[in-house]
Amino acid sequence: MTTFSRKNAWSANNGGQFTDAKGGYTTLYWYAKGVGVLKSRPISDPTSWWFYAAIHGQYLTDYFGTGSAPTGYPNWKQITSIPTAADLDSLPQPRQMALFWNQCQHGTWFFPPWHRGYLVALENMLRGIIVGLGGPADWAFPYWNYLDQSPDYRQNYIPPAFMLTELPDGSPNPLYCPERYGPYGNPSQVCLVVGPSTTTSINDECQWDTAYHDATTPGQLGPGNIFGFNYGGQKTGFSHNNNGFGDLESNPHNFTHSMVGGLKGQEWSQDGPITFTVQANLPWQSVEMNIQPGLILWIAYDSGKWTADPHDNAGQLYDANGSPTVMVPSGQTSYPVTGVPMGALVGRVNGGAPFLIEDGSVVPNDVSGLLELCINDDLTGAYGAGLTDNIGAITVYLTTTPTEEYEGLMADPGTAGLDPVFFLHHANIDRMWCAWNVTGNNANPTDPDWLAGPAANGNSQFAMPLDAAGTPWYYTPGEMQDTMHLTYYNGAPYSYTYDDLSLTSYSTTPPPKAVLAQRMVAMAAAANTPNAMAPSGSQQEMVGASATSIVLKSGTTRAAVKFDSAGLRTVVNSFTNPATIPDEMYLVLENVTGTSNSNILSVYVRNKFVGAVSLFGIRMASMKNSSHGGSGLTYTFNITSVVDELNLADRLDVAALYVQIRTKNPLPKGSELTVGRISIYRSGQ
Amino acid sequence: MKLLRQLSGSPQAAIISISVIIWVILLTGPASLGLTHCHVSAAGASAESLGMLLRMNPLSSQLVGWGLMVLAMMLPKLIIPIQTIRLQSLKRHRLLQSLLFVLGYLATWMLAGIPLISLIIASNLLLPLSYGAAAVAFGGALIWQFSPLKQRFLNRGHEHQLLSAFGWRAFQDAFTYGFRHGLWCVGAGWLLMLFPMLLPEGHTVAMLAATVIMLSEHLENPRFPRWEFNPRLKLLRYMVTQFKIRVLHPGFPIR
Missing domain, CATH: 2.60.120 (Jelly Rolls)
Known part of the structure; x- marks a missing residue:
């Protein structure tokens, strides 16, 4: 039996390219070719790209609660990058839609195994097509390890092959997706912000978890919990609860979806974002922009640091959110806004009541007039040095707010599967789970309710279509536990591994929370009271x-x-x-x-x-x-x-x-x- | 008091115990609670017949019987919302808020009970000892069972209302959550409740069957509301699978 190897989309693909150093085609190229074939099929074909995306989630039928599909966004018919070949008007047979569509498992302990089977089914189908096109017989999904810190490539960026509009032969690139806006709303900067969980960033601190799940239903908050319900998610019973995110799913999985999808920035503004620098030592500064009633104007912090008191915050400057230590007392009315942080960014329209902006806010639009900004400080010097000892400046940008149609496909489970980068992201999530088991030596649940999958609680089995007739492959989490010994259709064995099974790529030391959890496990073991952890x-x-x-x-x-x-x-x-x-x-x-x-x-x-x-x-x-x-x-x-x-x-x-x-x-x-x-x-x- | 402490500590066990106890009362207790004396008039519908019927089955005892039947049948269904309420409530208020929820829930069914019991009395007067009314209710229940409106009620039953944490609002919210939950439940199951009550005999067995159906359909995940044949056998599927994975092949994944 062949053990397929899934390899890094950057380093094993000549820096995320379609061709290698010798001019040969990379795994990414063959992925693009395979995706191209699937995209050429209509949605009524269970082996089409569109059908497979709908297995994850869709907005074509059964728009929950309204009785019909949405007329505007996010209806797939509003997504301009879906070609006419998809023939969205001719839906598959109802029984096929009922069996296969809208299956994605989120916020549950089935999140890792369901997605593993989803990838296995698509990988097999793609390999068959790729071999037929003359590609390698051992083709397997590449993975996008956005947390990889090797110096050769900036791997937090999407592999370049996904940004090209054409393949090397000049034909359209099936991996290109225009509805991908990145964390800054800029389609040319599709990347992930990597950092510790003390910031709004992605990381792999979850890999330091030691428990897959919390055995209680409903799930309890507990010391083994870093972000959510341990590594794999909350035990899921009869009904799908709304709070069962495992740590792997919370971060990096969910963050990656939101950041890659993003919200298209250019469309937020009528004439492009306007930047303006606000000085800390000046009172109200006019932006020279007239606010009209009804205009929705967003002010967001961009860059720079300042302070309203150089003795505060150990002399460190801070951003538009103001002092982390000093709140303005309610009686000190020489400050524009009281009861909020000193040194925060504030604004007013037409000399009216000041409002708090901090790092982002919509300008009140019930009055018209000039917009002014300043630091939240003792503007008249009523209580001391006032503005005279202030230091620094910050820059803000001003835009009108967007509409929902400018949200990227990856940001929503009902559209995410349409973007080919989805599967490289999930190959990475799958790699992390594999590393957590193999390198981290952590165990999956042995609870029959997990091994048997949702069927144990009377819910539907996991099912993937294998051919154009919609022949289903049913699988259970128990069959998806070990990538080297998977059970595929008709009990056939299936095996794959990854070229990198390091436990972590970024968070090389355990976060403090994990250290505490481990200490408590040790304490419980020392006291011979294992239940102390439950x-x-x-x-x-x-x-x-x-x-x-x-x-x-x-x-x-x-x-x-x-x-x-x-x-x-x-x-x-x-x-x-x-x-x-x-x-x-x-x-x-x-x-x-x-x-x-x-x-x-x-x-x-x-x-x-x-x-x-x-x-x-x-x-x-x-x-x-x-x-x-x-x-x-x-x-x-x-x-x-x-x-x-x-x-x-x-x-x-x-x-x-x-x-x-x-x-x-x-x-x-x-x-x-x-x-x-x-x-x-x-x-x- | 011990039972109340148990309810406070382990609501699942307490709820199921209370439900079982009420079932025992209904099955073995005074027959009037089970409305088995209803079929008394052989003289046709008349004021005398109605009077006699009400003397033998006072409205108050019929309502008590109705309430007990609702509790016996529906309490197990309330385990999940009560778990939610307990998680959301201050520890010292958990029991009281759970009870208020049940009270609100029961209130909806009692209000629904007035027209439904009237219907039962009318049927006993007009069609004594007849299966006709039960057959009509059964037919109606079948149609209702597969209607989009019923699915809509079932879906709404999955709503989790967040309660205020403090003050009288916390208790009011628990009661109104129960009342609203009851509304969705009455909407979904009123015909299923009516059918056993209209049977001249065998209504206990029918009640048990209706309980299983209602429990099972409330366990189903929300679905898109439309006309469809959907037997909603989740409880049966659950029991069969659990038997397989825990008794026949313990620890092994099923196919």
Whole structure:
């Protein structure tokens, strides 16, 4: 039996090219040729590119809740890069659509194995076509390891072969996808922002997880949890819950989708973005732009640093978000805006009421007049040096907000499979899971409910079409556990591996959270109490919450999360009593609904960054009749270190924590993002 | 009190226990709770017949019987929303908010019970000891079963309402969540509940069957609402597969 080898799309393909150093064709070239053949088939053919993309998710039929397909975006008929050959008007047989379409498994512990089978089925089909075209008999998917730090190539960029409009022979490049806008809204810069999880970036810290899942249903928050529900996701029972993201799925998977897809920047502005530099030592500075009622103008921080007090923040300058340590007291009205960070960017229209901008905001459009900007400082010197000791300047750009049709295909599960880079991204996610097993020596679940797949709970089996007649290959997670010993159609063995099974490519040292989790495992083992790692419902408790239905605006939204006094006492006790293990504390954004898939939310508690999440999949999860029941998605952040810092500073005894949520992109016109509730949970021992 | 503590600690076990106890009461307790005395009038529909019927089956006891039947049949279905409520609530309020949810849910069914019981009484007066009314209800239930409207109600039943955390709003939200959840449930299952009540005999078996059908259909994932034949056998599929993977081939993936 052949063991196929999946290789790096950059380094094993002459820097992501179609031809190698000797002029021969690379794996990427043959991938393009194979994709070209699949794209030439109509959607009614189960072996077409369009049918396979719809297996992941689609917006052609059954637009949840409305009774029909959407007339505008994201209906596939509005996607101009889909050729007429796809013949979207002639849909496949209803039984084929019912069996195969909309299968993608997200927010569940089936996320890794379902996608593995999806790739195996397509890889086999492509290999058959490629061999028929004269390509290599051992062809296998290349993978895009955007986290690879080798100095030869900047691998966080999409391999160049995906950016070309033509193949070497001058024919159209099937890998090219114009609806791919990248993290900056710039189609020529399709890349990923790589960094630790203390920033809004992708990384592979998840590889340091040691548990695949939390065995309890509904899943509990627990010490083994870095971002979400351990490595592979939350145990999924009868129904698909809305908060079961595993760490692998949260980051890098979801972030990669949002960043590669992105929101097309040029279209945000009527005449292109306008930049403007705001000086720290000057009062109101006119942008010389007239705001008209109804105009939606987005101001976003671009670059530069400043300070409103050189003695603050240990002398370090900061950005448009202002001082991380000083909030303006409510009585000091010489500041334009009180109760917010000193040194933040603020604005006003026609000399009216100032509003907070920080790193991004929409200008209030109920009045007309000149827009002015300045630093949030003691403008008149009423309380000291005022503006005279200020240092630095920041630059902002101003654009009108976009519409949803400018969101990239990769950003939404219902369109992601249309972009050929999807499969290189998922080959990398699959490689990471393989490395986590093989190199990290971590085990997959042995629970029969996982091994047997969704069928164990009465749900549909995983199924992939193998031929034009739609012959199904059914598979289970148990059959997808080990890439060297997979079970393919009719029980046939299938085997592949990767040319790089390093546990991590970027996060070479465990994040502090993983260190803590490992320490607690060791403590539990030393005390011979293995169950200490498995918190029960009674050990987990909600101790604080905001009001319900918080509507997010473009830029920063603030909300108070009120503590329950009894719950807070328990928390304080756990942090101050040396005989107890401190509680793990979680901030949870519950039932987030909306349509802005490419957006990334950054969350701050008392101006301290606690984490970021990609909203990949938010549109589908917010639809009334979807498997999420319209409840949207729920995101969890571990805030134990923030609470610990407050405790050490003797500031934990507070009535409420102030939380800021920032959107990376402006919200498209007509697009709302709502957080059902912001809650704080403790998980104790 | 012990039971209440159990409900507070392990809602699943407590809910199923309470449901079983109510089933036992319904099956072995006073017959009036099960509405088995309904078929008394051989003299046709008249004010006297109605009076006699109501004397033998006072409306109050019929409503109690109806409420008990709803609880017996529907409590297991409430495990998932109650789990959600418990996660969202302050620890000291979990039990009370869960009870308020059940109360809100029951309130919807009791309100629905008034016209439905009236219908049952009317059928007993007009068609005593006849299967005609039950047959009509069965036919209606079959049509309703595969209608898009029914699917819409089932889909709405999957909505998870977020509750306020503090103050009286927290309790009000728990009650209204139960009431709304009840509305979707009544919408989906009113004909299935009516059918067993109209049977001159064998209505206990029919009730058990309706319970299984309703539990199973509420476990199904939301689907696009349209006319379609969909037996919604998720519970059966679940039981068969669990038997396979845990008893026949423990630990092995199934085909």
